[in-house]
Amino acid sequence: xxxDLEKPEPCGRRVDALVGPLQQLAExxxxxNQANGWNVTQANEWADTYKVPAILALIHSEVSEALEAFRxxxxxxxxxxxxxxxxxxxxxxxxxxxxFDAVVRAKLEKNRHRGIRHGGKRV
Numbered sequence: 695x696x697x698d699l700e701k702p703e704p705c706g707r708r709v710d711a712l713v714g715p716l717q718q719l720a721e722x723x724x725x726x727n728q729a730n731g732w733n734v735t736q737a738n739e740w741a742d743t744y745k746v747p748a749i750l751a752l753i754h755s756e757v758s759e760a761l762e763a764f765r766x767x768x769x770x771x772x773x774x775x776x777x778x779x780x781x782x783x784x785x786x787x788x789x790x791x792x793x794f795d796a797v798v799r800a801k802l803e804k805n806r807h808r809g810i811r812h813g814g815k816r817v
Contacts, residue, residue: 714795720788723781735789746786753782 724734739745760775787794 714793716784716795716798717788717793720784720794723785724788727785735786737789737791740790749782749786753779753786756782 727734735745735749756775756778760772760779763769763772763775784794
């Protein structure tokens with residue numbers, strides 16, 4: 695959970711050195727989205743059985759658009775759609791009281807020790 699000293703100001707300006715780059719980007723994304731009239735995720739919406747699934751569906755739609763760009767050999771659009779994926783993910787997790795930078799680092803460390811093709815899957 696973040697304290698008031700760790701929360702970035704609107705538009706991603708850093709308040710404290712402990713705020714990681716993903717959280718900074720998330721705050722900037724959320725500020726832009728709010729300024730453009732979009733609802734952003736709030737910590738109390740984790741219990742909402744519609745809000746988070748709707749956001750996940752939107753993330754999935756961006757991934758599908760990236761796949762279509764890849765299928766059409768459109769590298770520029772592919773990169774833009776991948777940026778949309780990241781924007782939607784950070785918009786979502788930025789609303790929850792979690793240090794997403796630390797979560798990503800912990801997951802990378804976990805993956806580092808999982809071994810080659812862990813789980814016995816082909817792909």
